[in-house]
Every structure is written in C-alpha cells, then in structure tokens.
Amino acid sequence: MTSPSPGLRLASLSKSLGGRTIIDDLDLTVERGELVSLLGPSGCGKTTTLRMIAGFLRPDAGTITMAGRDVTPLGPEKRPSAMVFQNYALWPHLTVAKNVAYPLRLRRLPxxxxxxxxxxxxxxxxLLHHRDSRPPRISGGEQQRVALARALVQEPDVLLLDEPLSNLDAKLRVRVREDIRDLQQRLGITTVIVTHDQEEALSISDRVAVMNAGRIEQFSTPAELYARPATEFVATFIGALNRFEGAFDGTRVIPGHDVVGIRPEHVSFTPVPMPGGLxxxxxxxVPHGHFNELRxxxxxxxxxxxxxxxxxxxxSVGFAAVSSALVYRDGRLLERAEAVPA
Structure with missing residues (x-):
C-alpha cells in the first residue's frame, strides 16, 4: 500500500526578477493537513514563493505539485488552491455573503x-449574522474572516495566506491567528502562511521554513527551531541571542574562534555568588510583565x-551564570552545550 502524496511539493524551484535571483533551487514538502509558515525578513523570497505556489508567477525552473498533481503550467484559476491576500481584496459595495459567493458564481454553480x-x-x-453587511461596516478581524471564508468556500486542496494578520492590532492578531489555526485543524486543510512575525509563525505552525536570500535555512518544528537553530542566521532571527566570538567551556565563554550564542533566558543573575557565576x-x-530583561x-x-x-x-552588583549555549562554526550549528554541573 502506497502512502498518500504530500499536500504540496516544491522541487528545485528557482525564480529571477529584474536580473536578480529571488528563489534559488528551493525544495519544500508540506504534508497533507499540515500548516507551514514561510518566515523570513523582507526580501528573502517568501512572498515570491507563495505567488508561484498560487500561480501568479511562473517559476524559471522546478515543479509545483499539489495533492500529487503537477500544477506548474496552470494559472491560479485552474489550481486546486485558494489565497487570502494581505489586504483581503474584498468588494466594498457587495455584501459579506456576495463577497464569499463571488468565486462560486464565476464557476456558474446553481x-x-x-x-x-x-x-x-x-x-x-x-459571521452568519453579518451575511447582509458590507465590509466597511464590520471590523478588521471580521473582514479577515470574510476573506478566509471566500477562500475556503472554494474547497481548495491547498490554502495560501499572505501576511493575513498584518493589518490587525496586536491583541486582535492573537485572537484571529487562533481562529485560523482552529479552522485549519477542523478542516484538515494543507495550509501555507507567509509572515515576517516570528511569534506568529512559532505559535500557529506545525513546521516553519526560515528563509534567507532565496533559500530555506531550516525547516523544522517551532520547538526545534528555537532550541537547536541549524544556522547562525536562524539563531539570530528566531528569538533574542547574546553572541560572542570564542568557545564555551561548560561555564563561560573563553577565547576561541567559534561563535557562541546564549539565549537571555539561559542567563541567571543573583546578588550572591553561585557556581560558575561571574x-x-x-x-x-526593562520590565516585560512576567519577567524583567536585564542588561x-x-x-x-x-x-x-x-x-x-x-x-x-x-x-547593583551581582553574579551571572549561563546554563546553555549554542556553538557555531562557519555559520553552522556545531553543538548545543549544556553547563557543567557544579
């Protein structure tokens, strides 16, 4: 018995725009029912990748497969995918119901x-209570859900979301991303989200592809990305990091030629001497509510x-000690070193 095809497969995908390479020989497999985020800084190629998946851009090389079907030569209207745009792209003069119905009417369904x-x-x-409302009359979070409903009503194999929460305030963003995750899990739909917000990606995704300069630096679970970032770029992009040139002897940074990264939460500070403390x-x-950031x-x-x-x-004077460190050589993770017990 053969296993089912992945929900989405990108193989050796490349794309140049304006004489510049944007995507360089990219491979990515998203399993059926999985939610994957493409995460990275501006200009890393994540939106270009999403637009190629959707069919709005044609790759220069490589293939795109959805549910086992090669869709590389197909336009967006012929692909089994639907996209939620960053600005939602709702018709302001149409009701919520007519906005959601729009792609179905294009298919001339009864x-x-x-x-x-x-x-x-x-x-x-x-949103059934807003069936006859128009988008300008409802909140930003509700508009986002209308755009999501319009995509999902098409019953796509793959759902694509381009910075879906960027237009919302911080508190609403948290609630809506939970709504998206809940819907995605209930429907079991293969989903790809583009975001530059690391907290958003880590909180909502099954796996995250961290992109840099048109390549995927690491594709892993949120927990693995944070605990064992495979490259120095990922370590500095995901979360905060103290960086030093040297080596880690199990207690402190000593002279050396590697890069030692220490997460701030792996640094303890007390007013009294402690083993390994400096x-x-x-x-x-800097107060952060439930914790304080010390310099x-x-x-x-x-x-x-x-x-x-x-x-x-x-x-005030005290003593700082390190419990764990990440050691990088030539930009790649060499080891995650734990402090030597006293």
Missing part, C-alpha cells in the same frame, strides 16, 4: 448550491538576561 455553501461557510467562521553590574532593566556588564562585555522576580536596581 444559485441554491451557492447559497447553501456560503451560509455553511459563514456559519463556520461565525561578577556583573546591572546597566539597564548586564562585565568590563567591556554586555549580556542580556531574562529573569523572573523583583527587578534589581540599576548599578
């Missing part, structure tokens, strides 16, 4: 079927630490 599918989808995204001065305190200084070296409990006074 009116009764269109009405049934639209109502079912609006019920799924909790004397340091508090230069700055510690020892001679001409500074170190960030995330610590719980009452914040120490600026200028």
């Amino acid at each position: 009116r009764t079927e269109v009405a049934e599918r639209v109502d079912a989808m609006l019920r799924l995204v909790n 004397r340091a001065v508090v230069d700055r305190v 510690l200084r020892r001679d001409d070296v500074t170190l960030s630490a995330y610590v719980a409990g009452p914040a120490p006074q600026i200028g």
Whole structure:
C-alpha cells in the first residue's frame, strides 16, 4: 500500500526578477493537513514563493505539485488552491455573503448550491449574522474572516495566506491567528502562511521554513527551531541571542574562534555568588510583565538576561551564570552545550 502524496511539493524551484535571483533551487514538502509558515525578513523570497505556489508567477525552473498533481503550467484559476491576500481584496459595495459567493458564481454553480455553501461557510467562521453587511461596516478581524471564508468556500486542496494578520492590532492578531489555526485543524486543510512575525509563525505552525536570500535555512518544528537553530542566521532571527566570538567551556565563554550564542533566558543573575557565576553590574532593566530583561556588564562585555522576580536596581552588583549555549562554526550549528554541573 502506497502512502498518500504530500499536500504540496516544491522541487528545485528557482525564480529571477529584474536580473536578480529571488528563489534559488528551493525544495519544500508540506504534508497533507499540515500548516507551514514561510518566515523570513523582507526580501528573502517568501512572498515570491507563495505567488508561484498560487500561480501568479511562473517559476524559471522546478515543479509545483499539489495533492500529487503537477500544477506548474496552470494559472491560479485552474489550481486546486485558494489565497487570502494581505489586504483581503474584498468588494466594498457587495455584501459579506456576495463577497464569499463571488468565486462560486464565476464557476456558474446553481444559485441554491451557492447559497447553501456560503451560509455553511459563514456559519463556520461565525459571521452568519453579518451575511447582509458590507465590509466597511464590520471590523478588521471580521473582514479577515470574510476573506478566509471566500477562500475556503472554494474547497481548495491547498490554502495560501499572505501576511493575513498584518493589518490587525496586536491583541486582535492573537485572537484571529487562533481562529485560523482552529479552522485549519477542523478542516484538515494543507495550509501555507507567509509572515515576517516570528511569534506568529512559532505559535500557529506545525513546521516553519526560515528563509534567507532565496533559500530555506531550516525547516523544522517551532520547538526545534528555537532550541537547536541549524544556522547562525536562524539563531539570530528566531528569538533574542547574546553572541560572542570564542568557545564555551561548560561555564563561560573563553577565547576561541567559534561563535557562541546564549539565549537571555539561559542567563541567571543573583546578588550572591553561585557556581560558575561571574561578577556583573546591572546597566539597564526593562520590565516585560512576567519577567524583567536585564542588561548586564562585565568590563567591556554586555549580556542580556531574562529573569523572573523583583527587578534589581540599576548599578547593583551581582553574579551571572549561563546554563546553555549554542556553538557555531562557519555559520553552522556545531553543538548545543549544556553547563557543567557544579
């Protein structure tokens, strides 16, 4: 018995625009029912990749396969995919129901079927009460759900979302991303999201592809990306990192030629001496609610630490110790070194 084809497969995908290589021999496999984020800084190629998947751009080389079918030569209207755009692209003069129905009417489906599918989808995204409202009259989060409903009503094999939360305020963004994840899991639909927001990608995804200069630096689970970033770029892009040139002896950074990365939460600070602790001065305190970010200084070296409990006074002296470090050689992860027990 053969295993089912992946939901989406990109093989040796390349694309140049304006004489510049944007995507360089990219491979990516998204399993059926999986939610994957393409994460990276501006200009890394993530949106270009999404537009090639959707069919709005033709790759210079490589193939795109959806549910086992090669869709590389097909336009967007002939692909088993649907896309939610960054600006939602809703018709302001049409009602919510007519916006959702629009792609079905293009297919000339019977009116009764269109009405049934639209109502079912609006019920799924909790917008049936806004059936006859127009987009300018509803909130940004509701507009986002209308755009999502319009994509899902087409019953695509692959759902594509381009920065779907960028137009929402911080609090609403958290709620809507949870709604998207809940819908995606309930429907079991293969989904690809483009985002530059690492928190968004880590919180919503089964796996994340971190992109840089047209290539995938690492494709892994959120937990693995954070705990064992495969490259120095991923380590600095995902979360905060103290970086030093040297080596890690199990207690502290010593002279060497590798790059040592230390997460701020792996730095502890106390006013009393502790095993492996180095004397340091508090230069700055930044409250973050449930923890404080400290800027510690020892001679001409500074170190960030995330610590719980009452914040120490600026200028106070204490002792900092490191529990874990990431060591990179030639930009690649050499080891994750744990502190030697005292």
